Amino acid sequence: MKKTKIVCTLGPCSRKPAVIKDMIKAGMDVARINMSHGSHEYHKETINLLRGINDSIPIIADLKGPEIRIKEIERPVFLSAGDRVKLCGKEKVGCLLIDYRNVHEAVSSGSRILLDDGLIELGVDAVENDVVICTTKNSGTLNNNKKVTIPGGNLVIPFPSKHDKEDILFACEHKLEFIAVSFVKQKEDITAVRKIIGDSQCLVIAKIETRESVENIMDIIQESDGIMIARGDLGVELAPEEVPFIQKYIIRLCNKMGKPVITATQMLESMIKNPRPTRAETSDVANAILDGTDAIMLSGESAIGEYPSQAVQVMTKIALRMEKLVRHSISDVGASxxxxxxxxxxxxxxxxxxxxxxxxxxxxxxxxxxxxxxxxxxxxxxxxxxxxxxxxxxxxxxxxxxxxxxxxxxxxxxxxxxxxxxxxxxxxxxxxxxxxxxxxxxxxxxxxxxxxxxxxxxxxxxxxx
The missing domain is CATH 3.40.1380.20 (Pyruvate kinase, C-terminal domain)
Structure with missing residues (x-):
């Protein structure tokens, strides 16, 4: 029997009775709904659908968090290296709109702006009034609602946001088992979420995806009920070569403290379009299990992918093979x-x-x-x-x-x-x-x-x- 748990994001390609049943049969243990997309009514339908099939499968409500996204792009836009791009926090002719009104105050000449999890990089040339003028560093296609990251940017965003507060209350109202808090920077962020939760028994998972969260990791683990290592945003905020070490370090801390830890993002990314993973992806999943992760997670692979149940099957096979090699490394038993x-x-x-x-x-x-x-x-x-x-x-x-x-x-x-x-x-x-x-x-x-x-x-x- 598989011991490593598998978290599956439910989305347009998987929120169907037959697909959910196939994923459960293949090894899905936990469901995730992404509150960044869809209305409360849409998510309520997903919750009722899953609970009608199996009410012992827990659900994680993954909050949007204080993130910035591209808005109002009607069709994909191809950006070539060297293109001049203008960004603005309000609608303006000739500018890409982002949902952070004061973006011009967060950057200066020489700043970097990363689009779509870092796939497209912009270099800031100048700031003119409320318009940020950039040069595209590499080519890529930009779609609507893609994430915008400003490494080291002076962002002032309320935490939790009004959107997050509404989503937290929604999760509590529907008695969801977990809330995952995005872009946590310090333990006080978790405390703020707990105040909204109140008497609800919903457990709070801190998503580690910023430099500040890594620097404050011990306090955040102690304050949280679990941790999600969100490697996509973490790899944008930090140098990619730092992420594997940070992953191992955080998993080790969580194991020691008895807090469940989820390793997430791009684990089987190629299976969004292909029926089989790459060898590198297989090794990535295997190494997370050897590191000691409690759970491995599918995002786009199960939400919008063409092979959701096959992706779960692949994870299950890797887990069964690697668990034979898992050894505990806890030397500090504890005093209680x-x-x-x-x-x-x-x-x-x-x-x-x-x-x-x-x-x-x-x-x-x-x-x-x-x-x-x-x-x-x-x-x-x-x-x-x-x-x-x-x-x-x-x-x-x-x-x-x-x-x-x-x-x-x-x-x-x-x-x-x-x-x-x-x-x-x-x-x-x-x-x-x-x-x-x-x-x-x-x-x-x-x-x-x-x-x-x-x-x-x-x-x-x-x-x-």
């Missing part, structure tokens, strides 16, 4: 009782006679502390909360399911966990399981019990069939 119990469960699972690990969890914390050690044995997380069950679908190696009812007594918790696993066919009477739980604790995330059981013996003692 829960962390010690999780490490002990991992150590016990190294014995050949142990076949499965079952962890009962209220918030998902215990399961995340366990899988950071990347155990070879199957990890089953049992919770009373369907939302927590869904959220654990993002974590490496976790098979989540729900208790039939919430219990507190030790005997009932263990029995209910075993019965739940038996009913789903995840264990059988031949299995020897390590089981962890939190007994008589006041708060979630406090695991203090570890036991080993022969499932067949428990079945006989309880009179189960």
């Amino acid at each position: 009782i829960s962390q010690s119990i999780s490490h002990a469960a991992y150590q016990l699972s190294l014995n050949e006679f142990v076949t499965k690990i079952i962890t009962t969890t209220t918030s998902g914390f215990s399961a995340r502390m366990l899988v950071r050690f990347r155990p070879r044995k199957q990890v089953i997380a049992v919770t009373h909360d369907p939302l927590v069950r869904n959220q654990l679908m993002l974590d490496w190696g976790v098979i989540p399911l729900c208790f039939s009812h919430k219990v507190r007594h030790t005997h009932q918790i263990i029995d209910n966990a075993l019965e739940s696993c038996l009913s789903k066919g995840l264990i059988n009477q031949e299995d020897v399981v390590v089981l962890t739980a939190g007994i008589e604790t006041l708060d979630a995330g406090h695991t203090n019990l570890i036991e080993i059981h022969r499932v067949g013996e428990v079945m006989k003692l309880r009179g189960w069939k």
